[in-house]
Structure formats: structure tokens, C-alpha cells
Amino acid sequence: MIRIKAGVSCGRAALVRRRCGSGYRRRRRLAGRQPLRRVLSLALPTAWGATAITYKLVCPLAQQNGLGARIVTSAVFFAVGTGLMLHVRRALQRELRVAREVAWAAQSVLLRPLPQRIDGLRVAAAQLSADRGATVGGDLYEVIATEHGVRVVMGDVRGHGIAALGTVAAVLGSFREAVHDEAELGSVLRRLERALGRHLGERARAGHPSAGLSAVLDPDSPVAEEFVTVLLLEIRGDGEMRAFNCGHPSPYLLSGGRVEVLTAGEPLPPLGPFPLPAELSAEHCGQLLPGESLLLHTDGVEDARDAHGRFFSLPTVLADAVRTQPVSPQAVLGAVLSRLSRHAGGSPTDDVALLVLRNDRHHIPQQQEPPVAHQVT
Template sequence: MFRIRRPLRRAFLLGLPTVWGALAITYKLACPLAQQTGLGARVATSAVFFAVGTGLVLHLRATLLRELRQARRVAGAAQSVLLRPLPPRIDGLGVAAAQLSADRGASVGGDLYEAIATEHGVRVVMGDVRGHGLAAIGTVAAVLGCFREAVHDEAELGSVLHRLERALARHLRERARAEHPSAGPPPDTPVVEEFVTVLLLEIGRDGEVHALNCGHPWPYLLSGTRVEPLARADPLPPLGPFPLPRELPAVRVGRLLPGESLVLHTDGAEDARDCHGRFFSLPTAIAAAVGDDPVTPQTILRTVFTALHRHTGGRPTDDVALLVLRNERVRERAPEGVRDGDTCGSAARARPAPTHPLPTNHV
């Protein structure tokens, strides 16, 4: 049925221009008025050809608009599969996420995020693929697809990260063979320069937060009216260019207490500039979400995107993705020796140094 409809559709699209062209040629060759050289005959001939040209332009415009609507429907379907809408609440955590594309009319890009409740806790990924376009979308699909399976299968966060690394390497090899079949082995192709920054978080039922960071910006912790980075340690290299260490113990970065929020973001947020070249202050925008109204992930998201839109004049130069997690669980009595006001950030400053090596220079 599809093979039959496609030629018919092409014939229909070409039918109207063909009819208009045949009418114009018939008028020029067969109509006596078109053979005359008087002013009235020339005006009539010009009107006929003007009508033909107008009809062709309108037909072409209608065809392009139809194709554009179809492309946007396909992009929307791809977005719903790749970056599927997150539920407003996951295992006691309020959730809100959205992205802003630098390309007007684009629905998907190189940013990725996901939050899933597992038996090990709520596991979250935020990442940024180098580049844009269909190639970046394919990489996003490979990484997210692997993450959605690995978080349930692997007990350790480091094992999840190793799974993501293998999935990315496999995807890049397949892409290299498809895009450059005559370029030789994968090391001879430009695909080897691709990389993905990834941040993995695991939030337990008690609010304990463990993390593994591969070249991605650390999220911000909103506690009361204070906004501070979740951690300040140097991240591992991004996935792709360099192999990860064999041992990857997750780093404890503190606790997310009830009423506190984490704001995960891609580097497009803090790299956004205004017309004078000034960078966007993400912590200031997050703090502005604290007001008289109850603070929710949706209000934080809306406040930040409004401030970002105002700062860039509605023309961001890079894709931006935000994911807000707020602990809405019932506050429990703090264990002995731990102050009730102890926050994720203060615990992070008191934590021991990570046991795995961290590079001094990172992307």
C-alpha cells in the first residue's frame, strides 16, 4: 500500500504545476490573442503568465508548509521518545525538566536527561552531546537507551557508567562505518572526536546523594535562600576520548534534605551571554525562585527560563536543558550527631576525598 501511495502522491504534487504550464503553453501557441502585438494583447498575455506564476508559487508554498508541518510532527515524536516527559513526582521527589533549543523551530538537540526510580534509589542522568543535528540525536538515543536499562540491572553506579561508555563506543563505531565506509578503521574517521559529558546521581531514601561526573557542570543545591554547587571536585574526563578507570566508586556528595532542591543543567545555561557579552548568572536566577509562593520544581524551572530568555533577548546561542529535583518527603528526625540543618553542601565539604584518581585538567 505504501509503495502505491508514494507514486500517486508524487504525481499529485507534480500535477498542478504541469497543468499550469500546459495552459500557459497552449495559450501562447494556440490562442489568436497571444499572436497579436497590440498593447491589449500584450496586457492579456502578461496577465495569463502572471496568473500561472502566482499559481506555481502558491502551490510551492503550500507544499513546503505541508512538509514543514510533517517534519515538526516527526521531531515531536522523536522528542517524546528520546526525552520523554518526566512524571511530576518520583519516589517522593518533585521533578520538573525542560530544554531550550538554540535553533528556532527545533525540538530535539544534543542534551539528554532522565530520572528513574529503582531499588537502589532514584537514579538521574544529565548529559550533553558534542555537536547538533541528526548525529547528536543518534548519540542521545544510544546513551539514554543504555541508561534506562542499566540503572535497573547494575547495583553500583560505577557499573552504570561503564555500561554507558561501552554503549557510546559501540554507537560511534557503527556510525563511523556507516558515514565513512572507505575511511578505514574507526581511528581514521572524525567520529572518534565525539564525546559526551555525563553526570550520574543516585538519591537514596534517606536523602544520601552519590555522584559520578564525567566532564559535566555540577548541579546547584537550593537550601532555603542559599544556592551553592553540590560539589567542587574536578570531574572525570567526558565519555569518548579517554577510557575510564577500571574502578569507579561513586562519590558521596552529601544529603538532600526535605525542602531542598537540586538544579541540574547543561553548560549552555551558564555560557549564555547578553548583548554586552555578560554571562548569565544561574545561581541568581535560582535564588529568585524563592518567594512568597511555595517553591516547587515547576516554579524554579519557570523562573530560570524566564530570566534566561530575558538575558539572551530570546536568542540563546546554545541548547539549554534543566532538571529540577526537590525532596518532598516527610522530614524525619535527624540521626544522633547530625544537625537538622546539615545540608547536602555542608556534608560535601566534610566528605573524604574520592578514592579514584581525578585528572587535574578536564574538559
């Protein structure tokens, strides 16, 4: 049954009915083809097997013990085995292609591609999963323009790969809704904490239905060890920045060829193991002036090691990248990823997420207080 909303024209309603009807008919056709596809998938192995059995039972050459007969028999069974292996290989390739399509679809919804410009800010982002074959992992990021300013989240879920996707979905879903509803950044952080708590509670109940909430509070429970580091940032129209840092690496401020660590006061513990304080007040981080950039990252970047066990020097790479002015977010991102890939010898051992924001706004009022930043030597 199709219900037509008020204000929808009859022509549009007819179009909806036609589309729904065609989709239903297409699903019925595909469902009807499934048994036929199963039969066809078994036809080739059955034919190869029948060929081998027929040769062995009927062909007079197969009954002989001479060298020539043995060579021919070996060739026949080799051909049969090769055909079966190629058939299995094609079937596995089809399944892998479908799995990759599903993974890309999940990535487009979970970590959707960010636009190049958001409310006067140029944006570039990238994410790499440590799991081979996975396109998404345990890192998360999002940038959303709201009436309260541009709000940014960068997070890192304990663990990586497919197992962390549920937690990433819970945190990102809560952030995308809360940033529009909550005027205070601290209220957004509390919404993230509650969403994470609900998600972990559901996981605990799924693993131990009789345990309920006690499974989350039990220190020996695997769910009790889960946590998420979060950097929550707000950039207002005048460039003023406010932030909460819950156990996450501090971002880097790229200004005039300099690379500085942008601090947001005393960091809070990661979300999950400990509750947030009763009073939350966002830390002022100064202003992001026109032409200046911020780089947010997860600890998988600076924890990457080379073959000799040396850590990746992100400040050095950033210092090289900002020598060319003006600084392009895409260029900074590309420089970091290429150097990181060479340093780690290919794929990283931990999930990696990078987010670069550059202020392209033309006019910002004069800042009232200096930014809290420390230059990296």
C-alpha cells in the same frame, strides 16, 4: 504468521488478529493511493502550464504587440506563476508538517516527558535546541526510580542539533537499562562508557568500513573528537546523594532561600576521549532534605550571552526564584527559561537542558554527614 503466547485468551488472540489484519489492509490502501496522489500533485502545475501555452498559441490577443495585449499577456503569465508558487508552497508546508510530526515522535521516545512526581520527588524538566526547527538536540536527561534509589543522568553531547541525536540515543538507552541492573553507581557509569564506545565504533565503521576500530583510535578521525559530559546522580530513600561528575557543570542546591553549588569531589574527564579509572567510587554529596531542591543544567545555560557579550548569571536568577517559599520546580524552571530567553534575545546559541528535583518526602532520618556544598556569593 501470528504466534500466540501462553496465557493469552482466544478472544484476545482474535482481537490481535483483527487489529493486525485491519492495519495491514490500511497500509495496502495507503500504498495503493500513492500513485494517485503523485498524479494529482502534478495535475495542477500541468493545468497551469497548459493554460499559458494555450493562451500563447491560440488566443489572437497574444499575437498582438499593442500595450493592452502586452498587459493582458503579462497578467496571464503572472497568474500562472502565482499559481505554481502557491502549489509549491503548499507542498513544502505538507512536507514540513510531516517532518515536525516525525520530530515530535522522536522527541517523545528519546527525551520522553517526565512524570511530575517520582518516588516522592517533584520533577520539572525542559530542553531547548539551538537548531531552528529542531525539537531535540545534543542535551540529555532522565530520572528513573529503582530499587537502589532514584537515579538521574544529565549529559551534554559535543555539538548540537540533529547530528547529536545518535549519541544521545546510545547514552540514554544504556542508562535506562543499566540503572535497574547495576547495584553500584560506578557500574552504571561504565555501561554508559561502553555504550558510547560501541556507538562511536559503529559511526567510524560506517564512514570508513575498511578502517574498523583504528578509525576510533586515530586522533585525526572526527569520531575521536566526540565526547559526552555526564552528571550521574543517585538519591536514596533517606535523601543521601551520591554522584559522578564527568566534566559536567555542578548542580545547584536550593535550600531555605539559599543557592549553593553542590560539588561531587574531583570531576572525571568527559566520556569518550579518555578511559575511566580502574577504580570508581561514587562521591557522597550529603542529603537532600524535605523541601530542598536540586537544579541540574547543561553549560548552554551559563554560556548564553546577551548583545553585549555578558554571560547569563544563573545563580542570580535562582536567588530571585527561591525567595518565594515553598519552591516549586515548575516555577523555578519557568523563571530560568524566561530570564534566559530575554538575556539571549530569543533562541540560545547552544542546546539548553534544565532539570529541577524537589524532595517532597515527609520523613527522612537525620543526616549523618554534612552536605558538601559551597554557598554562591
